[in-house]
Amino acid sequence: MRRAWTPDQVRACETPLLDAGQGDALMSRAAAGLANVCATELRERYGHVYGSRVLALVGKGNNGGDALFAACRLARRGAHVTVLLCAGRAHPAGLRAVRALNIDVRELDESDDDVLRFLLCAHLVIDGIAGTGARAGLPDRLGELVRRWRGRKPGRQLVVAVDVPSGVDAGTGQTGGSAIAADVTVTFAGLKTGLLIPPAARNAGRVEVVDIGLELADEQAVVLAVEASDVAALWPAPEPSDHKYSRGVLGLVAGSARYPGAAVLAADAAVSAGVGMLRYVGPDTPGGLIAQRSPEVVAGAGRVQAWALGSGVAPDEESQVDAIRAALDEAIETQLPCVLDAGAFDLIYGPLGMPAILTPHAGELATLLGRLSGTIVSREEIEADPARHAKSVAEAANAVVLLKGAHTVISQPAGPDYVQGPATAWLATAGSGDVLTGVLGALAATAGRKSLPQLAELAALGSFVHGQAALLASQGGPLRSLHVAAAVKYAVTELRVRAREEKNVGQWQL
Ligand SMILES: NC(=O)C1=CN([C@@H]2O[C@H](COP(=O)(O)OP(=O)(O)OC[C@H]3O[C@@H](n4cnc5c(N)ncnc54)[C@H](OP(=O)(O)O)[C@@H]3O)[C@@H](O)[C@H]2O)[C@@H](O)CC1
Numbered sequence: 001m002r003r004a005w006t007p008d009q010v011r012a013c014e015t016p017l018l019d020a021g022q023g024d025a026l027m028s029r030a031a032a033g034l035a036n037v038c039a040t041e042l043r044e045r046y047g048h049v050y051g052s053r054v055l056a057l058v059g060k061g062n063n064g065g066d067a068l069f070a071a072c073r074l075a076r077r078g079a080h081v082t083v084l085l086c087a088g089r090a091h092p093a094g095l096r097a098v099r100a101l102n103i104d105v106r107e108l109d110e111s112d113d114d115v116l117r118f119l120l121c122a123h124l125v126i127d128g129i130a131g132t133g134a135r136a137g138l139p140d141r142l143g144e145l146v147r148r149w150r151g152r153k154p155g156r157q158l159v160v161a162v163d164v165p166s167g168v169d170a171g172t173g174q175t176g177g178s179a180i181a182a183d184v185t186v187t188f189a190g191l192k193t194g195l196l197i198p199p200a201a202r203n204a205g206r207v208e209v210v211d212i213g214l215e216l217a218d219e220q221a222v223v224l225a226v227e228a229s230d231v232a233a234l235w236p237a238p239e240p241s242d243h244k245y246s247r248g249v250l251g252l253v254a255g256s257a258r259y260p261g262a263a264v265l266a267a268d269a270a271v272s273a274g275v276g277m278l279r280y281v282g283p284d285t286p287g288g289l290i291a292q293r294s295p296e297v298v299a300g301a302g303r304v305q306a307w308a309l310g311s312g313v314a315p316d317e318e319s320q321v322d323a324i325r326a327a328l329d330e331a332i333e334t335q336l337p338c339v340l341d342a343g344a345f346d347l348i349y350g351p352l353g354m355p356a357i358l359t360p361h362a363g364e365l366a367t368l369l370g371r372l373s374g375t376i377v378s379r380e381e382i383e384a385d386p387a388r389h390a391k392s393v394a395e396a397a398n399a400v401v402l403l404k405g406a407h408t409v410i411s412q413p414a415g416p417d418y419v420q421g422p423a424t425a426w427l428a429t430a431g432s433g434d435v436l437t438g439v440l441g442a443l444a445a446t447a448g449r450k451s452l453p454q455l456a457e458l459a460a461l462g463s464f465v466h467g468q469a470a471l472l473a474s475q476g477g478p479l480r481s482l483h484v485a486a487a488v489k490y491a492v493t494e495l496r497v498r499a500r501e502e503k504n505v506g507q508w509q510l
């Protein structure tokens with residue numbers, strides 16, 4: 001599991017060490033780690049550190065201090081370093097250190113053309129403008145220069161951000177008007193929440209964590225991400241004594257004459273994800289199509305352990321809406337977990353009476369927000385701060401909210417958020433959300449766990465595996481949702497086999 005902490009949590013962890021006079025030691029470790037990553041990246045991209053042109057962008061705070069001490073280390077290894085002071089002042093000891101090495105120190109009062117020349121000619125730009133102490137967005141002139149640089153940036157140029165990319169809010173993940181886009185972010189002690197949360201997560205690039213001697217407690221992390229090594233342990237697998245009913249039965253109310261494909265895709269994905277049994281509730285179209293594609297599926301209502309409801313159901317499809325309503329009533333009575341999508345959102349007016357995962361995209365979340373809390377928010381506003389808006393709906397609906405998009409944000413009323421990064425943008429195709437509903441439904445039916453924190457973890461697991469299945473289906477090119485559904489089986493199998501090989505244990509144990 002990847003874990004991230006808020007800047008406040010990191011600061012609270014630092015305080016005792018700073019009070020004990022260890023500030024310089026912390027910065028020195030941070031700078032050493034940063035310089036090492038920069039040197040490795042330079043060698044990988046250009047073959048050498050010696051002779052490479054390095055530009056360090058330095059702000060007034062400790063983030064700039066880290067960049068200055070790292071610049072010294074790179075200069076000692078033969079790099080041609082230029083320091084550009086972006087805020088007039090800079091970390092005093094760091095500045096003394098670069099001056100002692102005769103490193104070229106410039107200020108932002110150079111002409112725009114000169115600053116852009118420095119930015120465009122560097123092999124490596126180190127972004128030490130601002131760190132965890134900063135607000136979203138860059139000051140006006142700097143922001144404008146960064147925008148112009150980004151428009152003309154040479155493809156091979158490396159940008160390494162110190163702790164967080166400057167211009168992002170390290171806590172909320174908002175980016176304001178302009179922000180640095182890094183290839184690599186070298187962060188200290190542990191991930192800051194803004195490195196996982198979109199839109200800032202897009203600016204971070206690959207994130208490397210440098211140990212500087214701070215101990216952040218795993219259980220206090222507030223944003224998590226499921227990764228490959230978690231799947232084998234979390235994915236519900238049958239015991240030798242299991243039968244189809246004990247594994248878990250999923251009820252599916254999805255699709256309609258107008259959108260039959262949604263039901264076919266969700267059903268295919270649920271079967272591919274290894275549900276004990278799938279019961280499809282709905283009309284002959286799409287029921288007949290499901291039977292053709294997935295003969296394992298049983299038609300008609302019956303006892304289930306979870307429901308997946310709403311994909312491909314339009315509000316005027318009365319019989320399907322009635323079937324969803326009936327399933328929700330049953331779920332409230334027996335506390336069955338439900339995965340709610342598309343057409344099911346129209347039936348949500350307040351806190352839900354059963355454990356549930358809602359799977360809106362940004363447009364659907366905007367509608368839900370309006371209905372549940374009277375807040376009118378546009379799709380764009382949601383995309384600028386998805387975690388906050390997902391949390392509002394999670395609280396108002398008392399449910400897990402999985403907000404779909406390039407990054408998937410999973411929020412719950414009380415407990416950590418999960419953010420799953422994009423596996424492949426080829427997944428942005430019709431029907432891939434219906435596949436996700438099927439995967440989540442299968443997980444809800446078979447996991448036997450239904451507290452909201454457990455469902456949030458399952459939602460993150462399902463989202464991660466959905467992305468891995470998309471990678472298998474895509475192979476770097478276009479994919480179709482039907483193939484993503486089929487690939488769920490292979491994604492889970494591959495990750496379980498990999499875990500077994502890594503642990504070097506016998507098959508009987510998995
Ligand atoms: N503490 C430790 O032990 C260790 C900390 N470490 C390092 O310290 C970093 C945190 O340092 P920090 O607290 O000095 O904050 P930092 O982000 O450098 O500067 C904030 C200043 O910038 C300004 N500013 C605000 N917004 C801005 C913007 N958008 N764009 C530009 N400028 C902006 C604002 O000034 P204002 O505009 O308010 O006058 C404010 O005063 C942390 O990320 C890590 O790198 C490591 O060395 C490991 C040990």
Ligand SMILES: Nc1ncnc2c1ncn2[C@@H]1O[C@H](COP(=O)(O)OP(=O)(O)O)[C@@H](O)[C@H]1O
Pocket residue numbers: 361403404405406407408422423424425426427428429430431432433434435436466
């Ligand atoms: N650019 C992207 N990169 C990666 N995944 C994406 C991207 N855009 C959308 N997705 C994912 O694709 C799926 C789309 O779901 P949805 O919008 O419900 O589509 P549909 O209703 O057609 O099934 C979601 O899982 C979403 O997270």
Ligand SMILES: [K+]
Pocket residue numbers: 063127128129130131161162163164165166
């Ligand atoms: K930075």
